[in-house]
Amino acid sequence: MSVDIGFTDQERQSQLRASLSEEFAVQTARLKELTEITADTGDPSQAHDRAALLAATRQSLEQITGALRRIAEGTYGRCERCETAIPVERLEILPHAKFCVPCQQKHHR
Template sequence: MSTPTDSGRIDALRTTLTSEFEAQTARLTQLTADTGDPSDPHTQVALIATTRQSLEQITDALRRIAEGTYGTCERCGNAIPTERLEILPHARFCVPCQRR
């Protein structure tokens, strides 16, 4: 059962993730717009791929929040430390499981 502090932390992380989702969506829209920019096409493809990956990670984290599984390691089921989630809000694994 979550405490009011946990609920506030989750709400703050949800807000952060939602803002980041909106920023990444705008970035992807800008990157995929045909601007006639002659910049290196390989760089643009890499930026688009990275932005899409970021959007997937954010969407997955928001889904876990909605399902009530956010902050639980998907491999071992232990809680992911708050500090890790603050640094990497879309973390799916605790540090030991991530290392494996």
């Protein structure tokens, strides 16, 4: 069952924006910390782990930025592929979701 969140409730939209903005700040600080680490221990696994953390942090920032952009544009909560409402339960778990579950599954095939 899809529920159109439509954001008629300004408080809910404000809380979501604040939560995403806070997470953006946390991830930005994490990215800064990871990029400032210059100590090379010579251990290839540490370099690999750091590279993976950098990539994950950058991806998280892109997802958060996308969600904030969709809120500003008024398209948040709508699937970018089929334009149906994304269930509120999905958005509560994955606030940066761009696709409904069926379209997400098609996207990853």
